Amino acid sequence: MKEIKTHKRWLSGYNTTQSAVDDLDVLLEFVDAAEATEEELESKYQECLLLVDDLEFHSTLNRPEDELSCLLEINAGAGGTEACDWAEMLYRMYQMWADRNGYKRSEVNFQAGDVAGVKNIEMEISGDYAYGMLKGENGVHRLVRVSPYNAQGKRMTSFASVFVHPLVDNRIQVEVNPADLEWDTFRSSGAGGQHVNKTESAVRVRHLPSGIVVECQQERSQHQNREKALQMLKSRLYEKELEKQFAEKQKLESTKTKNEWGSQIRSYVLDDRRVKDHRSGYQTGNTDAVLNGQIDEFLKAFLMAKTVGGVEEDDQ
Numbered sequence: 001m002k003e004i005k006t007h008k009r010w011l012s013g014y015n016t017t018q019s020a021v022d023d024l025d026v027l028l029e030f031v032d033a034a035e036a037t038e039e040e041l042e043s044k045y046q047e048c049l050l051l052v053d054d055l056e057f058h059s060t061l062n063r064p065e066d067e068l069s070c071l072l073e074i075n076a077g078a079g080g081t082e083a084c085d086w087a088e089m090l091y092r093m094y095q096m097w098a099d100r101n102g103y104k105r106s107e108v109n110f111q112a113g114d115v116a117g118v119k120n121i122e123m124e125i126s127g128d129y130a131y132g133m134l135k136g137e138n139g140v141h142r143l144v145r146v147s148p149y150n151a152q153g154k155r156m157t158s159f160a161s162v163f164v165h166p167l168v169d170n171r172i173q174v175e176v177n178p179a180d181l182e183w184d185t186f187r188s189s190g191a192g193g194q195h196v197n198k199t200e201s202a203v204r205v206r207h208l209p210s211g212i213v214v215e216c217q218q219e220r221s222q223h224q225n226r227e228k229a230l231q232m233l234k235s236r237l238y239e240k241e242l243e244k245q246f247a248e249k250q251k252l253e254s255t256k257t258k259n260e261w262g263s264q265i266r267s268y269v270l271d272d273r274r275v276k277d278h279r280s281g282y283q284t285g286n287t288d289a290v291l292n293g294q295i296d297e298f299l300k301a302f303l304m305a306k307t308v309g310g311v312e313e314d315d316q
Contacts, residue, residue: 065242066129081149086160103127139266
């Protein structure tokens with residue numbers, strides 16, 4: 001059914017675009033016959049351009065994993081409270097993006113900052129092509145602003161890293177030997193009422209051959225958290241296999257291998273009113289809109305540039 005839905009989506013987009021182009025041809029004849037204005041023709045032409053651009057953009061999401069939901073992880077970098085606050089700002093940005101695009105989201109794991117913000121947070125974003133849309137967000141995000149946590153009002157730079165993992169479903173089989181797993185339980189942190197504070201419902205699983213560790217405290221029961229943690233582990237193992245299979249291609253689209261501070265993929269300079277992606281070169285002065293989740297143009301610019309081989313190395 002999911003495969004049929006995907007084909008219908010492509011056919012629907014193509015038919016809509018073809019119909020608009022046919023209408024444009026007819027409107028051109030009307031203009032030649034002085035039965036329509038050039039303004040009407042220009043308006044229809046711009047509509048067709050948007051439809052064709054949208055089809056071209058979605059054609060970049062052509063890998064099997066692109067169709068999957070995803071697990072988005074944000075880690076605060078060095079910088080204490082300032083970095084934790086920046087990680088929480090990014091979390092809010094992706095929450096608003098998910099809501100605006102009709103994706104379901106849920107918090108899977110959470111570690112609060114000592115004073116404010118978050119040290120680490122993981123969010124599941126469910127829906128078609130969630131991973132394909134967000135896979136270009138992998139890497140270090142840099143914030144430059146006048147810090148509200150600095151008494152002297154100094155300009156501060158903060159970093160946070162973002163990882164996006166494809167979330168495997170029943171279409172993709174990943175075999176895990178139970179003997180290779182080491183389980184721990186602990187009490188959930190954060191809000192959730194008396195139940196999560198009194199019972200060890202949160203779980204941690206370590207995959208011994210790979211060393212991958214996954215934690216989950218999303219659900220109320222330990223059994224549900226174990227199921228979710230196992231799904232998250234399979235997703236990480238699947239992603240690791242993808243990275244091995246497509247190592248050369250991933251040099252362009254994945255910045256995880258060079259995810260140290262100073263190799264940021266995007267800079268958010270709030271006092272200069274500028275957000276710039278250092279790979280595609282796309283930038284905007286509407287910083288408030290970006291932090292409110294309007295990042296689609298950044299996502300599209302990266303995917304389109306990657307497809308045509310035009311991702312740039314910026315000196316940042």
